[in-house]
Amino acid sequence: MNSTVVKKFCGYDKTIDCAPDKSVSVRAVVICGFARGESIVRGISTCDDVLSAVECMRRLGSRIEIDGDTAYITGVGGAPKRDVILDCGNSGTTAKLLMGLLAGVDGRFTLVGDASLSGRRFDRARNMLADMGAKIDCDRLPTTVCGGGLSGVRLEAEVPSAQDKSAVLLAGISADGTTEYRENVRTRDHTEIMLERVGADITRSGETITVRKSTLHGAEIIVPGDISSATYPLCIALAVAGGRCTVKNVGINPTRRDVLDVLMRSGGDITFTVPRGDAEKVCDITAKHCVLSPMEMSESECARAIDEVPTLAALACLANGVSVFRGADKLRGKETDRVETTIETIRALGGEASYNSGVLTVVGGRKLHYGKVDCRGDHRIAMTAAVLGCCGEGCEITGCECVSISYPRFFEEVIGV
Numbered sequence: 001m002n003s004t005v006v007k008k009f010c011g012y013d014k015t016i017d018c019a020p021d022k023s024v025s026v027r028a029v030v031i032c033g034f035a036r037g038e039s040i041v042r043g044i045s046t047c048d049d050v051l052s053a054v055e056c057m058r059r060l061g062s063r064i065e066i067d068g069d070t071a072y073i074t075g076v077g078g079a080p081k082r083d084v085i086l087d088c089g090n091s092g093t094t095a096k097l098l099m100g101l102l103a104g105v106d107g108r109f110t111l112v113g114d115a116s117l118s119g120r121r122f123d124r125a126r127n128m129l130a131d132m133g134a135k136i137d138c139d140r141l142p143t144t145v146c147g148g149g150l151s152g153v154r155l156e157a158e159v160p161s162a163q164d165k166s167a168v169l170l171a172g173i174s175a176d177g178t179t180e181y182r183e184n185v186r187t188r189d190h191t192e193i194m195l196e197r198v199g200a201d202i203t204r205s206g207e208t209i210t211v212r213k214s215t216l217h218g219a220e221i222i223v224p225g226d227i228s229s230a231t232y233p234l235c236i237a238l239a240v241a242g243g244r245c246t247v248k249n250v251g252i253n254p255t256r257r258d259v260l261d262v263l264m265r266s267g268g269d270i271t272f273t274v275p276r277g278d279a280e281k282v283c284d285i286t287a288k289h290c291v292l293s294p295m296e297m298s299e300s301e302c303a304r305a306i307d308e309v310p311t312l313a314a315l316a317c318l319a320n321g322v323s324v325f326r327g328a329d330k331l332r333g334k335e336t337d338r339v340e341t342t343i344e345t346i347r348a349l350g351g352e353a354s355y356n357s358g359v360l361t362v363v364g365g366r367k368l369h370y371g372k373v374d375c376r377g378d379h380r381i382a383m384t385a386a387v388l389g390c391c392g393e394g395c396e397i398t399g400c401e402c403v404s405i406s407y408p409r410f411f412e413e414v415i416g417v
């Protein structure tokens with residue numbers, strides 16, 4: 001396993017093109033791969049999670065060619081190959097989307113994944129799909145989905161989760177009748193936006209999304225930049241004395257931008273250009289160094305910006321006071337137990353963090369020191385450690401190659417090593 005040394009930064013002045021959005025790219029591959037006809041996906045991410053989705057859809061019969069950052073997809077027209085094994089790699093989004101999508105179509109599909117994904121539970125999605133009549137033999141991978149025969153029902157989110165919601169909505173595309181999904185915390189809505197784009201009968205009214213059996217057709221999809229990836233350089237610019245960074249083309253979907261709200265409430269000097277684009281708007285975001293006051297994150301913000309919490313917690317080490325992240329229990333079921341790995345990372349570099357009853361607390365202003373972090377194969381922890389290292393006193397991270405799961409060019413683009 002490689003180890004990477006990150007040095008303390010004495011300045012930071014960068015302009016970066018935002019890495020393409022992983023969530024939107026995975027959805028584009030899965031949904032366009034299932035639709036009838038041709039699609040073009042522009043600005044697609046070729047991170048490992050997206051490539052896992054591409055391989056799965058190819059096995060199901062989709063034709064997918066990737067040329068640079070454009071994908072040309074010929075979908076299976078709602079009728080995938082019927083008896084296949086699908087390797088979702090490390091990608092929870094791929095696994096949940098496929099679980100829902102395939103639950104509604106004839107065939108027998110076995111989902112497998114790497115060791116980390118095989119340790120994650122899919123019980124909530126599986127139970128909701130079972131309420132629709134799905135036959136899914138296990139709530140961990142490997143699991144076999146015997147698809148077909150679904151009926152639309154009314155479901156309610158037990159825990160806010162865009163992946164669970166997506167599984168249900170994709171199942172709803174093939175189910176008889178009407179599927180309704182109610183969420184009282186509005187999670188990322190990329191699936192809804194894309195389903196509408198490819199012609200699904202889907203509407204939202206208040207907290208409830210309604211979907212009916214639909215035939216999907218190919219479309220042109222433009223992938224925005226990934227605000228989760230933009231968070232790393234923006235946080236570095238805020239923390240390093242004299243720092244400045246502009247990230248261009250960042251997706252600014254209202255269900256993804258909580259991270260910016262949290263930073264700005266803490267005094268973060270962040271400015272935006274006017275949003276442009278259609279369904280998934282983008283803008284350029286600039287952050288400049290400033291003194292941060294403590295952060296306070298509510299449960300609903302934490303649910304929506306769940307992937308950014310480790311990095312915000314690391315940045316909170318440099319704020320002057322105690323930061324509080326509520327609803328942090330949701331971090332436990334990710335690629336690692338991110339409550340544990342976030343605290344471990346912060347402590348390894350001299351910071352102070354603890355967890356109690358769903359609340360992650362970080363005491364800012366402790367004197368940071370050089371340290372070693374094992375990111376345990378978790379891309380977000382590797383990048384979080386790098387951010388805290390360069391804003392603090394440097395660090396050595398083992399296992400950094402896992403950044404390719406979401407942001408293959410992270411070290412060159414953001415850190416410069």
Ligand code: S3P
Nearest residue numbers: 023093160161162163164306307
């Ligand atoms: C994702 C949703 C989030 C996030 C994950 C990607 C998605 O998970 O953590 O990395 O693409 O829908 P939840 O399902 O917990 O919201």
